[in-house]
Amino acid sequence: MKVMLIILDGMGDRPSEALGGLTPLEAAETPNMDALAKKGINGMMDPIAPGIRAGSDTAHLSILGYDPYEVYTGRGPFEAAGEGLELMPGDVAFRCNFATLTDGKISDRRAGRIKEGTHELAASLDGMEIDGVKVIFKESVEHRAVLVLRGEGLSANISDADPHALGPVHKVKPLDDSPEARRTADIVNTFVKESYERLKDHPVNIKRIEEELPPANIVLPRGAGMVPHLSSFTERYGIKAGAISGVSIVRGVCRLAGMDVLDVEGAKGTAKSDFHAKVVAGLEYLSNGGDFVLINMKAPDLFGHDSDPEGKRDIIEWIDSAFEPLNDVVDRGIIAITADHSTPCDVGDHSGDPVPLLIAGKGVRTDDVEEFGERSAMKGGLGQIRGNDLLNILFQLAGLSEKFGA
């Protein structure tokens, strides 16, 4: 049987005064998720472990069966993989901003949110070599970019060049006594200096200065991370697995896990049709030979960060309307709906609260839960599980797992 796992990013929440003491999920009219909850089994899930405030990247790693404490050293590698860079274990990757340096100080951390010309600017930095280390550099959305260092003897245990504020560029420092950290810090400092040398008179910037726009004349790396060796998903579970997400770090986690990362039109969008397109693409992947598909929908998290409970409730209703096709297929496979973490509107950031989880499909035991929500899921038959156990549960139900022992 096939398995679809839908992750509503940051959907978990706390009771909200603005919603009469309900959470956004509880307050939302969600006939499709309610039908699945009623049909299946419900519970709570700690994405990593009880009380741990998970990031989207570490939570997805945990849910996909990896130990984030072992494989995660920073966000950079997942961001870079999500941008389509081919990474190798041992590479050190960073997130970067194009910024504006004026009289030796950062005067705009985002170079006026530059939109055009970053491909040309990035091309002038990509491929350089510093101290025998290869520099791979690629632009991302607007002022964002990714940097990868490839070579022997590197470390990700270094500080950021990005001062995260206006003022002087921070000198990158090693965060331990190892020669690797010292060397990598030196290389990044050289890269930052060289980025200014190569970008300050670049035609793209000459034009920006003429147009009175802040030039993108320096690159500020941050969030160094060592590219981990993730055992391939296919090898571990012996199945064909795909992922649909518009979020760079989620795409990166799935790509490094060896999953097929699908491009779906509107994957970043928040219109009803965009949510629908993802569900349709997921079902298509499964009917074309895929065994497992993960679909991430980012929108609830954004409303949590904006502390907007009504908006979060409404977007959950929109998402639910995209789940109508699932009612027709649920008896032929396994469907799970959950979140990667809670982003309570009252907190405006990720919290360590567990998230609701429903599993429905052929052969799935049922409980007395009648609707999908935090309170109702707490009464469900699954109890409280850890994210790391989720795939074992789903693949077992789908008949995709091997017996342990005789």
Ligand SMILES: [Zn+2]
């Ligand atoms: Zn998330």
